[in-house]
Amino acid sequence: MQLSQLLFSQKKGLGVNSIVIKSLAIFCFSDATEEWQFGFQDPATSLMEGIIDLHHDITFFLIWILVLVSFFLFEFVFSLSGIKNIGLIIRGNTLLNDKKADTLLNSLLPTNIQHNTRLEVIWTLIPCVILFLIAIPSFSLLYAVEDLNIIESTIKIIGNQWYWSYELPGENFEKKFDSVMIPEEDLSEGQLRLLEVDERLLLPIEKQLRLFITASDVLHSWAVPSLGVKLDACPGRLNQVALWIKRSGVYYGQCSEICGINHGFMPIVVEAVDEGQFLEWLIPTSD
Structure with missing residues (x-):
């Protein structure tokens, strides 16, 4: 968001005032990309909130799967390596004959199990349950x-x-x-490079909206991360998406489908306002 970027651009020599300003910036909504950003922008729709929650839920399962698989992998690798070293010690022990050494070594080796119904049922059901838990919120979205x-x-x-x-x-x-897009040389102070446009799209908050998206020439994609919308714009086809914006703000996006030499210069700026401001912009009153 412009405000947070302006606040963080203050010089370091401001002492206590600088600390206060930067602390306040933490509570600002982040509706545009920021330097060294790691994570999502702040959601402005229930849809984006659901997408973020689903991402966190899937990440939870992925972490546990990674930990479990890594544990068994390292356990098998190091245990077999240890058995090999023990085997060398046993065979090098002069107090044991070859027959006793082989018997002791075989008792330490993993059992060769070719079939276990209970184990196979368990490792089949657990992934099914995980996929089911992921699928339910996915279908809802x-x-x-x-x-x-x-x-x-x-x-x-x-x-x-x-x-x-x-x-x-x-x-x-x-x-x-x-x-x-506004060229870089025409930007005013505080405006974002490659993200500002000469005329923003104003949308009302707390209203059920329908977006029809198409293209006149080649494939494009209308994407605004804070709104949770990324929909392809295809020539000769109308794609649609429902949208309900819950708070006011300025939301930035870009074309997300490679569409030619100036693909990187197709920013999107959506300004969400209350219904009164939206109607004034939509139907300007004549003097």
Whole structure:
């Protein structure tokens, strides 16, 4: 977010004031990428919250699987290595004849088990249970994306080489505009390089929205991480997604499908505002 970046850009020589400012910045929402960022941006939709929760749940299972597999791997490697060393000691013991040495060594070797029904059932059921626990929230998220029963507003998004076009149809009006990246030399102080546009898309908060996404030339992808949306824009095809934004803010995204030489210069800026501000922007009053 612009505010957090501006706060963290203060010089180190500000003493206590600098510490206070940087502490306050911790509580700011992060709705744009930051330097050395590790992790997700702050979610602005229930969908993105669900995606982050699912990621954490899957990571939990992955860590336990990694620990378990690594434990057995190292256990087998070091135990067999130890048995080999013990075998050399046993065979080198002059007090034991060859027959006794072989008997003692065979007792230390792992048993050659070719079939164990109980073990096979266990290692089949455990992965099935894990996959089932992962699948339930996954299906919930998939259905949430397609939850288009109650729609309060529709926005059409068109990908072009190399900018975005937006259309907001209404009963007695239709708002259309293009959103183009601001060149680096034209940026104002505090604006983000390669992420600012000349006209932002304003969307109302706490409203059920439907986004239609398509393209006019080649494949594009409309992606805004904080909103939990990444949908392909395909020529001749309309893809749709449901969206419900829970808080105000400015959310940044980019085209996420390689679409040509200027693919990296197709930023997306969504500004979420209350319904009153949205209507003022959508239907400007004449003086």
